[in-house]
Amino acid sequence: MMAWTRRVHRTAVSAALLIGAIPAFAAPTPAAVATIKRIEASPAFAKAVAAIDAGHDNWVADIITLTEIPAPPFKESARAQAYRDMFMARGLSDVEIDAAGNVTGLRKGGGDGLIVVSAHLDTVFPEGTPVKVRREGERLYAPGVGDDSTGLATQLAFIDAMNQAGIRTKADILFVGTVGEEGRGDLRGVRHLFTKGKYQGRAKAFFSIDGGGMDSLTIGGAxxxxxxxxxxxxxxxxxxxxxxxxxxxxxxxxxxxxxxxxxxxxxxxxxxxxxxxxxxxxxxxxxxxxxxxxxxxxxxxxxxxxxxxxxxxxxxxxxxxxxxxxxxxxxxxxxxxxxxxxPAGATPLSADIVQFSTAAHAAQGITVQYRSSSTDSNIPISLGIPAVTISRVASGGRNHSVDEWIGIEKADNVKLKRIGLATILDTAGM
Incomplete structure (x- = not known):
């Protein structure tokens, strides 16, 4: 049975999400814990985590490269072209820039459905904003360095780790760099992906890499x-x-x-x-x-x-x-x-995608905190597709300001990517 059709947790909480606030946290179910343990124990996953660890400096370099390519609202094309090249260099198939300006690339699995993993290309900063990255110790400073340049780089780190470990998933995975997530962009990129693009109607689950912190999981779409x-x-x-x-x-x-x-x-x-x-x-x-x-x-x-x-x-x-x-x-x-x-909405706590992430955090000794925010996940949530927004970086601050920063300390960021990758692989079927 495909990963997203299993129901590892059924409670009345999902109904409550339709009318009230999201609970701050919940313990993962035994079934979700078991599937995450199986992935964590596999030799292929160990190789993937080792690749993430070894590739830490490359991750930092990708963040700097992407941040220093301006991507103001409605003018993401230069960054999109560079990101397309990064997808192609990693061996994704059907790499293209679609009619909306999104960059898409397919990592083929067993053909047992499709899941989408994405980060957004655009920033909130107007054209002409200086975007040179400044490094001070274990911090990088620049407008947009976190939101969402780091999300884009983290997505590349996931692809690299899967490639180096030789991981094959049951589902195909569509990796995407979306446009129009910020401000007046009004989620135009992800809207196109789900309502007009060639992958319309195919996605069974969706991840947006657009949050921050070790314990944060966005399941509510404000x-x-x-x-x-x-x-x-x-x-x-x-x-x-x-x-x-x-x-x-x-x-x-x-x-x-x-x-x-x-x-x-x-x-x-x-x-x-x-x-x-x-x-x-x-x-x-x-x-x-x-x-x-x-x-x-x-x-x-x-x-x-x-x-x-x-x-x-x-x-x-x-x-x-x-x-x-x-x-x-x-x-x-x-x-x-x-x-x-x-649109407003929420992915139920009972959804596999939420349970897998909760269990993956718990496997690293972290109690996940459920949150609501306005991200690309709003669109698939509104269409009834299970969607979550996961963290791109372990620490950061001052988002949407010219003194935005992220922490690039290795240990926590490797752990965070381990959590994200385990959740993606469990959802895609490994």
């Missing part, structure tokens, strides 16, 4: 709604037209009222007024201003509630300004445009 909202008005001279309605006032009121929403901590729900622009001169009432907003929740119901209230707030803010000042030259209008829509 959904999001993102809007760019434009407030318009007649505009005018700040002195001569004083008293006319001002779109800036309406927008400001919308922000104030948004932050009055009582968002639940459980299930975690958040919102943010994020980016702003508009106006023409310090001495002019603006004719147009805009702002971008982000709303997130680990459940679809709570996300829908905050979105509904947000849209009502926009209309109320415009109406309040129109009632407060003169509309003789025109009224305030508001135009919300949805620019990001990520």
């Amino acid at each position: 959904g999001s709604k993102r809007y760019r909202v434009t407030f318009k008005g007649p505009g005018g001279h700040s002195f001569g037209a004083f008293g006319l309605v001002n779109p800036m006032t309406a927008m400001s009121q919308a922000v104030v009222d948004l932050y009055k929403i009582a968002a639940p901590a459980d299930p975690k729900t958040t919102y943010s007024a994020s980016v702003v622009g508009g106006g023409t001169s310090v001495n002019a009432i603006p004719g147009e201003v805009w702002m971008e907003f982000d709303m997130r929740s680990v459940t679809a119901d709570e996300l829908a509630k905050v979105e509904k209230r947000f849209l009502a707030i926009l209309d109320e803010a415009a109406a309040t300004e129109n009632a407060a000042r003169s509309t003789r030259d025109g009224r305030i209008t508001v135009e919300p445009v949805l620019v990001g829509d990520r």
Whole structure:
């Protein structure tokens, strides 16, 4: 029986995940422990771990190489081309850059289905951001050095280890470097992979290498709604037209009222007024201003509630300004445009992919912590495909900032890759 069709753990927890928070942790089932022990005891896996250990410096070098190839939002092509070459050098078959810009490469197994292992190519940093890596002892510093350049390098380390150990899996494994994971990319790469690409409908399980820490496993997909909202008005001279309605006032009121929403901590729900622009001169009432907003929740119901209230707030803010000042030259209008829509959901604790990872962590003396986040896993989760996001590196910090860093200490990072590889191999059937 294929690995992903076995059910090693059945509880009522999976139903709870649909309506509430994810438990922080759970013990692996005996069946999951047994399958991980079998893999850990195999000579081939021992060779793979030895290859990971011996290849540590190559892993660090790959991180540096990939980080220093800029991959700003919607401009990932240079990094994609380099990553395609890295896939080809490792002997993957059917290597290509697809219509969305994803890099895909197939490691053929026994043909008993397909699993997907991925990391994302893009960073959050705009074009022109310096990306030279600085090494200080056992740390690397650079924008994007962790998220997700290290995920890409870790994926390559998995391929190298499997190749050097001569491991053949029952399932084929599709390795992917996705585009559009960050920000306004709105998961466009993984959406294409699962809904339009040539592998559509074939994947039975999905791994995203896009987390950090020794004990972290993301099984919940935090959904999001993102809007760019434009407030318009007649505009005018700040002195001569004083008293006319001002779109800036309406927008400001919308922000104030948004932050009055009582968002639940459980299930975690958040919102943010994020980016702003508009106006023409310090001495002019603006004719147009805009702002971008982000709303997130680990459940679809709570996300829908905050979105509904947000849209009502926009209309109320415009109406309040129109009632407060003169509309003789025109009224305030508001135009919300949805620019990001990520589905919420969770992979049940009963899914093999979760149980295998839990057991693989436990085999190394680690109690895994289940988390929710917004990653490429959101899309397969929304399609009912078991998906998790696993850690790319043992330690790191300051993600999405110019002083982002990762720790490259050998022992913990070898252990972490051992955990990730064991989980992938158990899911793929070894």
